Amino acid sequence: MSGRLIIVGLGPGNPDQMTPEARAAIDASSDFFGYFPYVERLNLRTDQTAHASDNREELARAAAALDLALQGRNVCMVSGGDPGVFAMAAAVIEAIDRGKPEWKTVEMSVLPGITAMLAVAARVGAPLGHDFCAISLSDNLKPWGIIEKRLALAAQAGLVMAFYNPVSKARPWQLGRAFDILREHLSADVPVVFGRAAGRPDEIMLVKSLADARPEMADMATCVIVGTAETRIVERGTKPSLVYTPRFLKSETH
């Protein structure tokens, strides 16, 4: 008797931004794993069981979920945003790759979600309108030197950048250092968007220049988007300004 494991993206937090297939997978599951704020968001029925856990316990969480699926349960692993972007899908598959051989027999699927950078971009316009990259600033997961190298190369490449995990209590200085590196490569007036809780009642969107961007403007729940030389801010009088990166790029600009 074998159950299954579905890894579900909940989107940015607004229930109207969760896909119907994600909603259906939640309704059809018996057991729920994930970081506890995401599991709490689900409003589970009394016949559904929460197995919430703390952050930074991803591999143990994946192992427990796979074991329960092997026992025949309909298991759901939830991630905020999209499960494939700095989230649980890679952790579960890493467990399948390196863990118990029988985990390879578990029926498993991944359901995508609206990831933070898309939700934040939509609220301010279209800052990701041209080529872009997504970089996690967490040096829990990779050496800081590699992050610095990636920032410099992405700036040289003219890519818009979206930063995930920009700051935390344990990582207070990394975002400020990232801005310093970018100031060596990009001009002071490049727009920087600080997007927190996009689409939720406590949403905060800040648009600054790179010169004025400060790490205190972000917290754990913020996605930071740094534009390029082409990114523009459109003033609209009393309406909020729009930030966009044009689709066209002329050769003279590079």
Added chain:
Amino acid sequence: MSGRLIIVGLGPGNPDQMTPEARAAIDASSDFFGYFPYVERLNLRTDQTAHASDNREELARAAAALDLALQGRNVCMVSGGDPGVFAMAAAVIEAIDRGKPEWKTVEMSVLPGITAMLAVAARVGAPLGHDFCAISLSDNLKPWGIIEKRLALAAQAGLVMAFYNPVSKARPWQLGRAFDILREHLSADVPVVFGRAAGRPDEIMLVKSLADARPEMADMATCVIVGTAETRIVERGTKPSLVYTPRFLKSETH
């Protein structure tokens, strides 16, 4: 009397992957603009009007939509995937930026959607599990030389790459040239995913090595994902293989 313009992401094509807020915006709109296959997908009511147009007419389409919103209509501009990723949001805001001053008074919002790379990644595992970039291979929108430079820098940075607009009838050679450039920087066994129509009945997912990747494996509707030196393929016997990029990166590998 002023109407409004909502720019809506329809997701990859499976209705179960369209968000409820996108669905509600469509139901509440009177006039629809967009590339004709996307408008056809909507099954409009008899009191709703389609203004579909061909591809590569984005600015004219944006202008017509803004004019109609100014006349008091509830206008909806649709994009496949996410409207902020190589799609209509940047075109509309460019029109607002550079066009008629009164367009700045139009009530306008953007609703995000599941973009192709997230849908494709979910179907094969978690190839975007670590830092990644999204690059359009269309040299209608930028000089080919800039694309070559970006490919080389992204490979040096160790970013997973998702290619949008990889080929078309008018751009037959660009994807093959991109693979050639990447072979100069990445090893032959790096996984390459060709994902077409993710989540739809006609879905095709191919996983190849960079050595075996051929441009004929993609068409206009394909999103191509190229891994890094860390990206792994997990064989599972009779089940489809999984592709993932681990969350952790050790310093020795770079």
